[in-house]
Amino acid sequence: MTSHPVALDTVAVPPRRTLDLLVLDRVKIQAWDRILFVECGDGWIAEEAWRRAVRAYVCGLDLSVALIALARQLREVPGKLEFRTWDRHRLPTPDGAFDRVVATFVPLGVVDPAALLRDVQRVLRPAGDVYLLYPAASEGELRRGLTRAGFTEPHELARFDGQRALLMHARAGRQKIV
Known part of the structure; x- marks a missing residue:
């Protein structure tokens, strides 16, 4: 996990890749992890996480x-x-299957955020981690949703793109919420 700013050539790297790199530099990734990416686009972020984790299993989901x-x-x-x-209603994975879930710009107008967060809680192992990258304007809604879904310690990890994008982290509660 990197705690200092990362300099990227944003002319050479498309905007989605720039944000993906910044997110991956802050997500705790370890060998043997099972990581789920929600709204992974063309899968680049999932592949890069898999390369960084060495022996991990990584699954990428997208609506497209x-x-x-x-x-x-x-x-x-x-x-x-x-x-x-x-x-957009239920994550197609078994209960407790992942150590980490990373959700990037899941369309809040299309997906019910509270239902998504409850389902993320379902697929995470106890004390697993969720990372959410959203427009910073959604911060209050995200914090309330995380708390209602049973996550603990929700906090901001970083802001990107001129403060318009917010990366939040929270830990799954020890008790599973169904």
């Missing part, structure tokens, strides 16, 4: 069938790095 097809074609390694679509 086209982006998941591209991610599978470019990046999938069966049993190690996999991609799936999701229906």
Whole structure:
């Protein structure tokens, strides 16, 4: 985990990649982790996390069938790095399957944030970590949603993109909320 600012050439790196890199530099990633990315786009962020974690299992989800097809074609390694679509109502993974969940810009107008956070709590192992990258204007809604879903210690890790994007971290409660 990096605690100092990361300098990136934003001319050479597309804006989504810039934010993905900044997020990955702050997410606690360890060997053997099981990590879920919600709204992974073309899968680059999931692949980069998998490379950093050495022996991890990483799964990327996205609402877009086209982006998941591209991610599978470019990046999938069966049993190690996999991609799936999701229906915006329920994450297609078993209970307690992941150590970390990273959700980046899940469309709040399309997905019920409270329901999503309860489902994230469901798929996390007890004391697992959730990282949320959202517009900073959503901070109050995110904090309330995390608390209602049973997460503990919600706090801001960083602000990006001229303070418009906010990365929050919280820990799953020890008791599973169903």
